[in-house]
Amino acid sequence: MKCLISTTLLLALLAAVAMPAVAADAANPAAKGKIRVLLTFGGHGFEEEPFFAMFDAMPDVRYTKAPLPQSADLLKPGLEKDYDVIVMYDMVGGISPEQQKAFVALLKKGIGVVSLHHNMGAHSDWGEFRKIIGGKFILKPCEIDGQQYAVSGWSHDEDMKVTVADKEHPITKGVGDFEIHDETYKGYYTAPDVKVLLKTDHPKNDPELAWVKDYGKSRVLYLMLGHDSKAWANPSFVKILTQGIDWAAGR
Numbered sequence: 001m002k003c004l005i006s007t008t009l010l011l012a013l014l015a016a017v018a019m020p021a022v023a024a025d026a027a028n029p030a031a032k033g034k035i036r037v038l039l040t041f042g043g044h045g046f047e048e049e050p051f052f053a054m055f056d057a058m059p060d061v062r063y064t065k066a067p068l069p070q071s072a073d074l075l076k077p078g079l080e081k082d083y084d085v086i087v088m089y090d091m092v093g094g095i096s097p098e099q100q101k102a103f104v105a106l107l108k109k110g111i112g113v114v115s116l117h118h119n120m121g122a123h124s125d126w127g128e129f130r131k132i133i134g135g136k137f138i139l140k141p142c143e144i145d146g147q148q149y150a151v152s153g154w155s156h157d158e159d160m161k162v163t164v165a166d167k168e169h170p171i172t173k174g175v176g177d178f179e180i181h182d183e184t185y186k187g188y189y190t191a192p193d194v195k196v197l198l199k200t201d202h203p204k205n206d207p208e209l210a211w212v213k214d215y216g217k218s219r220v221l222y223l224m225l226g227h228d229s230k231a232w233a234n235p236s237f238v239k240i241l242t243q244g245i246d247w248a249a250g251r
């Protein structure tokens with residue numbers, strides 16, 4: 001693809017200067033047995049209080065906040081010993097080439113990945129990231145696998161019908177078709193080899209809303225839903241996210 005732009009160098013310098021803001025706290029005995037989640041954010045605003053409250057309310061999850069790009073050095077082999085799943089809600093512009101290599105090496109070792117909503121627009125100049133999550137929100141026109149893509153579109157506060165495309169999958173088990181008030185995305189890239197779990201027929205959204213795939217030894221879920229607290233208040237969304245974290249952790 002031809003999306004390469006030279007902001008990567010600047011971002012690399014910024015990332016090198018900034019110190020990681022969090023450290024692993026795997027020794028906490030009260031959290032034994034819980035799924036250990038590293039929760040990334042940064043590069044896109046969101047309603048922080050209700051977002052973190054949603055994770056606070058998950059009885060089987062404990063999480064550490066990892067703002068990006070400051071904490072990008074955490075994403076390297078060894079993290080899989082302290083964490084079971086990385087939930088990525090960041091839309092970071094980029095990380096350094098060394099950090100990209102370390103992130104790929106980590107995923108080849110194996111750690112769960114749940115990529116949420118605008119995370120599809122993260123790492124816009126790093127072609128490998130679309131292979132990791134199986135999709136890409138296009139921020140500037142580019143070519144992928146010989147096909148031209150224009151800039152993707154979005155629309156806030158839409159009511160969307162969601163169809164469960166695979167009712168047998170552990171992530172969608174017990175979830176019926178539902179409606180959600182959320183943001184729509186249109187004209188994004190979806191990799192042909194993903195297994196689609198959720199679909200919609202909303203005219204302002206492409207059909208694929210959630211999918212799973214493998215990357216290296218890592219299980220990857222991409223879930224497009226989840227723009228703001230109106231979506232996070234939807235019990236079907238929370239159930240899919242929770243079961244998605246369980247699945248990515250291998251439970």
Ligand SMILES: [Zn+2]
Pocket residue numbers: 117118183226227228
């Ligand atoms: Zn959004």
